[in-house]
Amino acid sequence: MNKPLRRIAIFCGLLVFALLLRDNWIQYVQADELKNHDKNRRVLIARYSQPRGNIIVDGQPITGSVETNGTDFKYKRTYKNGPMWAPVTGYASQAFDANQIEKIEDGILTGNDDRLFFNRTIDMITGKKQKGGDVITTLNGKAQEAAFKGLGDKKGAVAALDPRTGKILALASTPSYDPSTFAGGSTKDEKAWNALLPKNDKDDPMLNRALRQTYPPGSTFKVVTAAAALENGKYTDIDAPTDSPDPWKLPLSVKPLPNEGNIPCENASLRQALRYSCNTVFGKLGDDLGEDKMREQAEKFGFNETVDTPVRAYASVYPKDMDRPGNAMSAIGQFDTRATPLQMAMVAAAVANDGKLMKPYMVDSLRAPNLNTIEQTSPEEMSQPVSAENAHKLQDMMETVVKEGTGTSAQIPGVTVGGKTGTAQHGVANSKNPYAWFISYAKGDDGSPVAVAVVIEGSDTLRGDIAGGKLAAPIAKSVMQAVLDTERDK
Amino acid sequence: MSSSTTNTTTISTAGPPSRRNTELAMLAFAVIIPVFAYANAGLALSDEMPSGMLSYGLGLGLLAGVGHLVVRKFAPYADPLLLPIATLLNGLGLVLIWRLDQSKRLAQRAENIGQVFSPSAPNQLIYSALGVALFVGVLILLKDHRLLQRYTYISMAVALILLILPVFFPPRFGARIWISIGSFSIQPGEFAKIIIAVFFSGYLMVKRDALALASRRFMGLYLPRGRDLGPILVVWGMSILILVFETDLGTSLLFFGLFVVMLYVATERTSWIVFGLLMSAAGAVGVATFEPHVQQRVDAWLDPFAAFKTGGSDQIAQALMAFGSGGVFGTGLGQGNSDLIGFAANSDFILATVGEELGLAGTMGILLLYGLIVERGVRTALAARDPFGKLLAIGLSAAFAIQVFVVAGGVMGLIPLTGMTMPFIAQGGSSVIANWALVAILIKISDTARRPAPTPAPTTDAEMTQVVRP
Numbered sequence: 001m002n003k004p005l006r007r008i009a010i011f012c013g014l015l016v017f018a019l020l021l022r023d024n025w026i027q028y029v030q031a032d033e034l035k036n037h038d039k040n041r042r043v044l045i046a047r048y049s050q051p052r053g054n055i056i057v058d059g060q061p062i063t064g065s066v067e068t069n070g071t072d073f074k075y076k077r078t079y080k081n082g083p084m085w086a087p088v089t090g091y092a093s094q095a096f097d098a099n100q101i102e103k104i105e106d107g108i109l110t111g112n113d114d115r116l117f118f119n120r121t122i123d124m125i126t127g128k129k130q131k132g133g134d135v136i137t138t139l140n141g142k143a144q145e146a147a148f149k150g151l152g153d154k155k156g157a158v159a160a161l162d163p164r165t166g167k168i169l170a171l172a173s174t175p176s177y178d179p180s181t182f183a184g185g186s187t188k189d190e191k192a193w194n195a196l197l198p199k200n201d202k203d204d205p206m207l208n209r210a211l212r213q214t215y216p217p218g219s220t221f222k223v224v225t226a227a228a229a230l231e232n233g234k235y236t237d238i239d240a241p242t243d244s245p246d247p248w249k250l251p252l253s254v255k256p257l258p259n260e261g262n263i264p265c266e267n268a269s270l271r272q273a274l275r276y277s278c279n280t281v282f283g284k285l286g287d288d289l290g291e292d293k294m295r296e297q298a299e300k301f302g303f304n305e306t307v308d309t310p311v312r313a314y315a316s317v318y319p320k321d322m323d324r325p326g327n328a329m330s331a332i333g334q335f336d337t338r339a340t341p342l343q344m345a346m347v348a349a350a351v352a353n354d355g356k357l358m359k360p361y362m363v364d365s366l367r368a369p370n371l372n373t374i375e376q377t378s379p380e381e382m383s384q385p386v387s388a389e390n391a392h393k394l395q396d397m398m399e400t401v402v403k404e405g406t407g408t409s410a411q412i413p414g415v416t417v418g419g420k421t422g423t424a425q426h427g428v429a430n431s432k433n434p435y436a437w438f439i440s441y442a443k444g445d446d447g448s449p450v451a452v453a454v455v456i457e458g459s460d461t462l463r464g465d466i467a468g469g470k471l472a473a474p475i476a477k478s479v480m481q482a483v484l485d486t487e488r489d490k
Numbered sequence: 491m492s493s494s495t496t497n498t499t500t501i502s503t504a505g506p507p508s509r510r511n512t513e514l515a516m517l518a519f520a521v522i523i524p525v526f527a528y529a530n531a532g533l534a535l536s537d538e539m540p541s542g543m544l545s546y547g548l549g550l551g552l553l554a555g556v557g558h559l560v561v562r563k564f565a566p567y568a569d570p571l572l573l574p575i576a577t578l579l580n581g582l583g584l585v586l587i588w589r590l591d592q593s594k595r596l597a598q599r600a601e602n603i604g605q606v607f608s609p610s611a612p613n614q615l616i617y618s619a620l621g622v623a624l625f626v627g628v629l630i631l632l633k634d635h636r637l638l639q640r641y642t643y644i645s646m647a648v649a650l651i652l653l654i655l656p657v658f659f660p661p662r663f664g665a666r667i668w669i670s671i672g673s674f675s676i677q678p679g680e681f682a683k684i685i686i687a688v689f690f691s692g693y694l695m696v697k698r699d700a701l702a703l704a705s706r707r708f709m710g711l712y713l714p715r716g717r718d719l720g721p722i723l724v725v726w727g728m729s730i731l732i733l734v735f736e737t738d739l740g741t742s743l744l745f746f747g748l749f750v751v752m753l754y755v756a757t758e759r760t761s762w763i764v765f766g767l768l769m770s771a772a773g774a775v776g777v778a779t780f781e782p783h784v785q786q787r788v789d790a791w792l793d794p795f796a797a798f799k800t801g802g803s804d805q806i807a808q809a810l811m812a813f814g815s816g817g818v819f820g821t822g823l824g825q826g827n828s829d830l831i832g833f834a835a836n837s838d839f840i841l842a843t844v845g846e847e848l849g850l851a852g853t854m855g856i857l858l859l860y861g862l863i864v865e866r867g868v869r870t871a872l873a874a875r876d877p878f879g880k881l882l883a884i885g886l887s888a889a890f891a892i893q894v895f896v897v898a899g900g901v902m903g904l905i906p907l908t909g910m911t912m913p914f915i916a917q918g919g920s921s922v923i924a925n926w927a928l929v930a931i932l933i934k935i936s937d938t939a940r941r942p943a944p945t946p947a948p949t950t951d952a953e954m955t956q957v958v959r960p
Contacts, residue, residue, distance in 0.1 A: 001880050002872055004755045008884055009868040011751075012891040016861035019895060020854055022904040026813045027850035034814020039798050039807065042815050042827050071594045 041072070046110060048073035048094055053109040053132030053369070055089050055101055058141045061134075063089060070094075073185065077102075082178035084148040087157075087171045087208045088139060088362065090311070091179035096193050100208070100311045101135055101363070108133040108366045108374075115366075115374045131369035138167035138364045142482035143450070147172035150475030156436075156456035157209035159341040160479050163349035163441060163451045165379035166358030168309060170452070170479055171342075173209040211313040214338035215455055218424030219468070220437045221333030222282045223347055226270055226397060228297035229285050230390040238393050241267040248280040251324040257283045257332075260423075274397045275405035277421065279332050286331020291322055294331055300385035301347050301357065303339070309362050316343035334425060344439045345453035351398065352418065352441035352448035355391035357382045398440070407438065410473040412481055416443040419476065421468030433458040438472030442480040450483035452476045510562050513570035517554045520574040524550060524581030527823055531589040534824030540588075549615060550581050553622045564629045565937035569866050572936070575859050576914060576929045580618050580922065582856070583915035585823070586843050587611045590836040593829035610836055610917045617919035621926030628930035635935045639878050642692030646725055649685040652678035653732045666736040679741040680911075680924035683893075684931070686725075687748060687885035693721065694756035695878045702757040714757075730773075737783050740896050740908035746770055747892040752885045756877075784906075791906040805831055805839060809901050813845035813853075820849025836917040838909055841901045856915070857898065864891040867932050873939035883935045886928050 026034065036043060052075065054061035062085045064078040077092045079085065090100025098106060107113030111120065111132040120130055140160075147158035151174040160170035181192035198204040207213055229235050235242060246266040247256040257279050259265050265278035273281035286294050298318035299305070307313040316339040322330060329335035342360060350357035359382040366375040386394065398418030401407045407419040419440030435458075441451035454472040525547040532540030540546075554577045561568055590596060591609035600607035632638070638645075655678060656666045668675045694701070701714040726749045730742050750766030778784045790797065794806040812828040815821070826846035831839045845853045867887025874880045893910055900907035911918050913925040 001755055001758065001877060004758050005868065005871050005880065005884055008751055008755060008888060009865070009872075012864045012868060012888065013861070015891050015895040016857060016864070018904065019857050019898050019902070022899065022902050023813075023845070023850060023853050023857065026810060026902060027816060027845060027853065028818060031814045031817045031850075034811050035817065037795075037811055037814070039795060039804075040811040040815065041830055042811070045827055071598050 044094060044097075045072050046112060047092070047098075047106065048075050048077075050111070050130055050132065051075050052077060052092065053111065053134045053367075055085075055109075056134050056136045056367075057085070057088075057139045057144070060141070068184065070185065077179070077183040079178065079180045079183075082180050083176035084144060084172070086176050086179055086206075087173040087210050088137060088144075089179065091183070093179070093182050093189065093193070094185040095189060096182060101137075104310050105135045105363065105366065108135060111369065113374075116368055119368050119370060133369055133374065134367040135363055136365045136367055138162075138165075138169065138362050139171065140169040140483055140486055142486055143170040143479050144172060146170070146478040146482040147452075147454075147475065148174070148176075150454075150478050151456070154456050154471075155203065155209075155458055156454065156472075157213065157341045158452065158454050158475060158479060159210045159345040160450055160452040160483065161342075161345045161349045161358075161360055162483075163353035163358065163448045166349070166360045166382070167364070167379075168342075168360050168362040169450060169483055171208075171210045171362065173207070175203045175205045177205040208311070209455070210341045211309070211311060212340070214314060214316055214340050214343075215435050215437075215457075216335075216337060216424035217316075217333040217339040217344055218422030218435065218437050219277045219279075219333055220344050220347070220420045220422035220439045220453070221331070221337055221339070222274060222277065222422075223351065223394060223398065223420050223439070224298055224301055225282045225285050225289075225294065225331045226274060227301075227351070227386045227390065227394055228289050228294055229270065230393055231297060231386055232289055232293055234285065234289060235270055238270040238397055241269055242273065242281055242285070244268065244273070244278070244281040244284050246278075246280045248284050250283070250328055251287055253325050257328070270393075271397045271400050274420065275400050277406055282332050283328040287324060287328040289331075291320075291327040291330075294318065294327065295320065297385065298337075300383050301350060302343055302382065307342065307346075307360060309342075309360050311362070313340055313342045313360075316340050333422060341453045341455050343453075344437065344455075345451055348398075348418075348420075348439040348441045348453060349448075349451035350385050351391055351394045352443065352451050353391075354388045354447075355386040356384055395443075402440065406469045407440065407473050409469050410438065410440050410477045410480075412442060412477060412484070415480075415484060417441070417477075417480065418443070419473065421473065423468050436468045436471040438468045438476045440473070440476045440480065442484055444484065444487060449487050450480050452479045454479075508566050509570035510558075510566060513561070513573060514558055516570065516574035517558055517577060520578035520581065521547070521551045521554050523578060524585050527582060527585045528588065530822070531585055531824040534822055535589065535592050546584070546615075549619075550577070550584070553577070553619060557622055557625060560626045560629050561933060565933050567937045567940040567942070568933040569870060569936040569940070571862060571866050572929050572933050575863050575866075576926065579856070579859055579914035580621070583840070583912075583917075583922075584611060584614055584618065586840055586915065587614050587836050587917045589824050589847075590829055590840075590843065592824070593835075595827075595829045596833075596835065599832065613919070614917055614922070617922045618926075620919070621923040624923055625926040625930040628927055629934060632931070632934055635879055635882065635931060635938060636876060638688050638882070639692045639695070642689055642696075645685045645689040645692070649682045649689060650725070650728060650732075652682045652685070653728075653736075656736055657732070667738045667741070677918065677920035679738055680920040681927075683741070683744060683748070683889050684886065684924060684928055686745065687752070687882060687889060689725065690749065690752045691878050691881035691885055694752055694881055698756040698877070701753070702759060734777060734781070737781070738909070739777075739784065739787075740893075740900070740910035743770075743896055743908060744889055744892050744910070746773070748885055748889050751888040752881055755884050756881060787906045787908070791903060794903055805834060806901075806903055806907060808832070809839050809842040809845075810903055812842040813902065816846035816849045816853075818850045820845075820847050820852055823847050837911055838897070838907075838916065839901055840916045841898055841912055844915075845902075857894075860890075860894045860898075860913070863887075863929075864894075866936070870932055870936040870939055874935055875939060879935045879938060883932060886932055890925075890928065 051065035055063045062080050065075040066078055068076045073094045090102045092098040092102035109132045111130045147170040158172040177196050182189040196206050244267050249256050259279050263276040265280050295318045303316045303318045306315045319336040326335050330337045359380040361377050365373050368374050395418050402410050402417045402419045406421040410419045422437030424435040436456040439453045441448045454475045456471050557573050588611035591611050597607040655669050667677050697718050700718045704715050754762040790806050797804040808831040828843040828846045829835050864887050871880045871883035897910045897912050899905040911921045
């Protein structure tokens with residue numbers, strides 16, 4: 001009977017071997033995938049098993065952790081001034097996962113990041129509990145406060161950048177939400193979360209309007225069109241009269257493109273056209289340059305591409321394959337042109353920074369629990385949308401807008417400010433409330449420390465370019481003022 | 491030249507060494523390792539040495555010591571590995587169950603469904619003691635394993651009764667596999683596997699020639715006569731039917747495997763393997779088509795993570811994530827979250843705790859320990875001199891191997907989950923007690939197999955050539 005016995009022995013060996021193979025497959029080959037599976041509760045348990053690291057603005061944490069007595073989660077995330085900072089931090093909730101910086105830098109904040117391996121090992125040997133690292137942001141608390149307060153109970157967003165480096169200084173979005181209200185896992189948290197969902201709140205407070213909502217940029221886009229005109233040599237002297245009839249009919253159409261109000265636009269120079277925000281001049285410019293050149297210029301400013309700050313900003317759009325009237329309308333920021341507030345801040349920043357566009361970012365550095373810096377973001381040039389010479393011309397034009405044009409309400413005594421207003425029509429046949437825009441920059445002795453874009457939805461009382469100047473420009477002004485103040489105090 | 495003259499016989503009187511001291515040394519490790527594991531889990535869970543440390547160590551040591559003394563006295567030539575491995579597995583199982591007893595999550599869960607959470611480790615310790623008692627009993631009372639041959643038909647009856655009884659008791663967790671009297675309950679399937687192996691061995695030993703030789707050729711296969719195969723086929727068929735009716739699939743698979751293996755070994759005909767595979771394929775497809783319970787399990791096996799979308803049991807997915815989270819070296823005892831699996835965490839799914847907390851290294855170690863028990867069992871079968879012992883040893887070893895494969899394979903998502911327990915490790919009295927008995931029988935057979943032949947009577951030839959001493 002020994003022959004079959006030996007075969008049975010081999011069979012039993014194969015059974016054990018199959019188990020060993022399977023074990024290696026799930027615990028070695030698939031281990032990472034299973035470990036980080038989005039249904040693996042251990043990820044959440046680990047995330048809240050110790051106080052999370054903090055997100056830091058101006059050296060002060062804007063987040064915190066409190067101890068709870070749940071079976072799974074020992075700590076709960078708290079936020080200081082949550083609604084104001086929500087567009088920066090995102091949320092970290094025991095029940096509803098996390099997003100934005102809280103999600104992207106989760107490894108650092110929980111202390112699980114590979115770069116913290118050495119720290120963890122030391123802690124393990126010395127018997128200390130694992131600690132999370134910190135995320136140091138580039139934001140400016142005063143500027144953020146100015147932006148958030150300025151927006152008040154209006155619906156809108158503000159994005160402010162340091163043009164010299166691309167550091168994001170303010171990122172506000174209203175209406176906002178307090179991530180603390182659903183940081184836990186209780187039924188109360190669930191209610192708070194449900195109330196914030198777009199289906200229950202038409203205003204969609206959890207939408208980060210500064211990065212993830214595109215609006216028609218309206219007249220603020222004329223800066224891009226002006227840049228295209230200068231860059232392509234269509235006009236070189238900003239004070240020379242342009243070839244622009246008024247009224248000007250849209251190509252292939254009998255419809256004239258109207259200007260807002262009674263403004264001197266016939267053959268106006270570029271400076272005057274921007275000062276008064278002439279639709280006829282810039283519409284015709286866009287048509288003269290053609291769609292490809294316009295799009296090329298817009299893309300140099302960052303359109304048609306997402307930006308990771310590291311929170312991803314949606315791509316702004318300068319559309320493709322339009323007919324001529326569409327392109328002419330797009331050149332004045334209507335039709336299908338769409339931009340995020342961040343994108344328009346980038347346009348202003350590139351102009352202010354002598355034509356050099358820096359990549360926007362909001363994480364300055366990542367810090368280990370022992371305060372060692374483990375990653376430092378360095379400013380990075382994204383593109384050169386306009387030459388330095390043309391940038392100066394554009395600055396000249398934008399400064400005229402603030403000095404004596406539609407943007408006078410952004411004037412700051414003793415400071416050179418350049419800007420552009422915009423009121424974007426919205427809805428079929430302009431049926432819905434327009435968006436009030438303002439983009440601007442302020443210039444100090446050593447270049448421009450701040451460029452800002454403000455958008456306000458639903459300014460139903462005011463129409464015309466005056467809306468951008470009336471509603472959005474004061475907010476931009478207070479943000480710029482806040483940055484200038486902190487620059488001076490440095 | 492006197493030494494050469496004393497060794498002229500072909501059968502050595504010295505025989506293989508008894509290896510009892512080797513066994514004792516390994517038993518020391520088998521006790522010390524779980525004691526350290528216990529300390530480790532306690533420190534990880536509450537930052538202090540568990541209070542029951544001393545009594546636990548002494549208890550396990552006492553069980554091992556008693557086992558060893560009885561083996562030394564009643565089975566001196568037994569295989570030295572079986573007892574230490576069983577002790578080690580049982581000890582580690584106790585630690586793992588104790589560790590899961592400390593889980594707040596499981597306590598909370600019991601509270602949520604309106605039950606009182608009671609720790610399982612103390613009961614398991616009592617069952618382990620009962621298991622060792624049965625082990626001792628078998629070694630003392632069973633003078634020779636061949637005595638079991640006498641009970642061939644009685645075993646058949648007992649096995650069938652054991653299998654039928656649970657039908658009259660209420661089902662638990664969807665399966666009628668328990669006999670419960672008051673708070674006491676046993677799972678007769680675990681005992682039935684041993685008893686049915688005894689029946690198969692006894693019957694096949696008598697009928698093996700008839701089965702192997704008096705057969706008709708049919709489609710290239712040798713089929714035995716009905717009157718030879720009939721009874722065994724009936725018993726086997728009945729047990730499978732009962733188990734399917736009780737939705738105890740793991741045990742049906744185990745019985746089927748046992749049947750095919752023993753028939754193959756007894757008749758030495760490969761056609762049985764072919765036949766067995768065909769039948770099991772047909773049976774599996776048939777059962778899977780008609781039983782919704784089985785369909786669910788097959789679906790859960792094909793896509794374990796579907797449970798999160800469609801509802802249903804997420805146990806397999808949870809177990810897989812536990813294994814994955816453990817990685818190569820594991821989180822360390824007491825530091826994992828395998829209790830997320832839920833109510834079966836300390837019974838069917840206890841291997842997932844091993845996987846998470848001891849890692850790939852620990853799981854492979856445990857699987858190899860099981861492999862080693864099977865290997866020693868097969869070796870015992872090879873060494874056994876009587877066909878009954880051979881059949882019984884291979885039957886018990888194969889049953890053990892199949893059980894480990896079915897459970898571990900199910901928990902690790904290799905095959906559909908069928909619901910059985912890891913021998914020795916999982917919480918559950920019947921399982922621990924039955925497996926101690928199984929090991930006792932293997933030890934008894936190995937003792938007989940390795941026992942040196944009695945000193946032969948001096949032959950007249952030898953005397954003739956002997957040097958005449960002064």
